[in-house]
Amino acid sequence: MRLFGAGDVRALAAELDLRPTKRLGQNFVHDANTVRRIVRLAGVGPDDVVLEVGPGLGSLTLPLLEAAASVVAVEIDPVLAARLPATATERAPGRDLRVVTADALRLAPGDLPLAPDVLVANLPYNVAVPVVLHLLAELPGLARGLVMVQAEVAERLAARPGEKAYGAPSVKLAWYAEAHRAGPVPRAVFWPVPGVDSGLVGFTRHAGGAPPEADRRAVFAVVDAAFAQRRKSLRAALAGWAGSAAAAEAVLRAAGVDPGARGESLDVAAFTAIARARVTAGS
Missing domain, CATH: 1.10.8.100 (rRNA adenine dimethylase, C-terminal domain)
Incomplete structure (x- = not known):
């Protein structure tokens, strides 16, 4: 499968007359090694139904399609959502992609065509914590995940009691799951280049699900x-x-x-x- 490079990302953005916005947190990954690393660290396999939030141009979607049984991609931008199936057909023919045009913060189980068991996403920095917590609350079948977020947010989500970064996001994620840092992501793999560092956070839901x-x-x-x-x-x-x-x-x-x-x-x-x-x- 031919994944996106920097030239592919810019060409597709030009085709769509796309001007990335800070409001939607649009920073697109253009490095094939990075997206393959994310899929590998997430442990995505041929039996998994993956939920991807904010697929954007499809850089991460493509290796997810290569590894998973199905990918359900939730995209708030209707232009990007409309283009994604064509990208999948061109570069990942025969793979199962379902695109949902929706705000992940308002997502309910009935909005999804399949029940996902894994969350893998490059999340907009300004809504990363509420998106993760909302999805864990709404989708009890979501057993594990790996998300790319702002480095400081990654520290907060995975922090332990007594650590400087420990706070409300740490406790709330711990209510649902065991979290861990999964490594940094350099700024240079994004277009446009963000003004902050990024990091990966993995989580595994506690056995037995959450209390009432x-x-x-x-x-x-x-x-x-x-x-x-x-x-x-x-x-x-x-x-x-x-x-x-x-x-x-x-x-x-x-x-x-x-x-x-x-x-x-x-x-x-x-x-x-x-x-x-x-x-x-x-x-």
């Missing part, structure tokens, strides 16, 4: 409150959430958490214990 939606909402509310004032102790940071500092301390002690600790020291299990302790205290 009500639990998720309760836990994420604690997480948001804790990291909204991350320099404060949990007793102070959770005062508004619990109703008062004294109430927050009572809930924290019931959960077995030191009221003087900060949110950055807690893992997702501790945040879950806090949310459940509040429910127990109010019952």
Whole structure:
């Protein structure tokens, strides 16, 4: 299969009269080694149905089609979505591509022609975290993934308690899956060249799936409150959430958490214990 090079990307962009926009986070990969590396690190195989968000011109779509049983590509730009099937026919004939013109942040299972088990995507930097979390919430069959995001976002998503980058995105992704850094991506492989570095994050969903939606909402509310004032102790940071500092301390002690600790020291299990302790205290 002949993958895209820099000349192919520019030629196709010219054909479409495409002017990449920051609003849509349009930075297109033009290096064949990079996209093959992504597919390899994602562990895509012949039985997989891959969900690709933001396929753009199709640079990553082509090696995904080569490796997977099917690729469901979700593209918000109608011009790019309309051109992608022709690109696949030209360069990956006979492979199964389904294109959905939609906003990934509003995607629901019924919008997809197939149920994907793997997410592989070069995500727009400004919406990367909400897209990953939304897809994990909406698509329970999504078992694993590998996404390319801004390097700082990659650090946040894969950070562990106590690390400088650890925050709400780290905990929320940990609610669904085990995450890991999968390496850097140089700026030079993109057109246009972005002003920030990129990185790869892989994840594997926890066995047994996520607990009920009500639990998720309760836990994420604690997480948001804790990291909204991350320099404060949990007793102070959770005062508004619990109703008062004294109430927050009572809930924290019931959960077995030191009221003087900060949110950055807690893992997702501790945040879950806090949310459940509040429910127990109010019952």
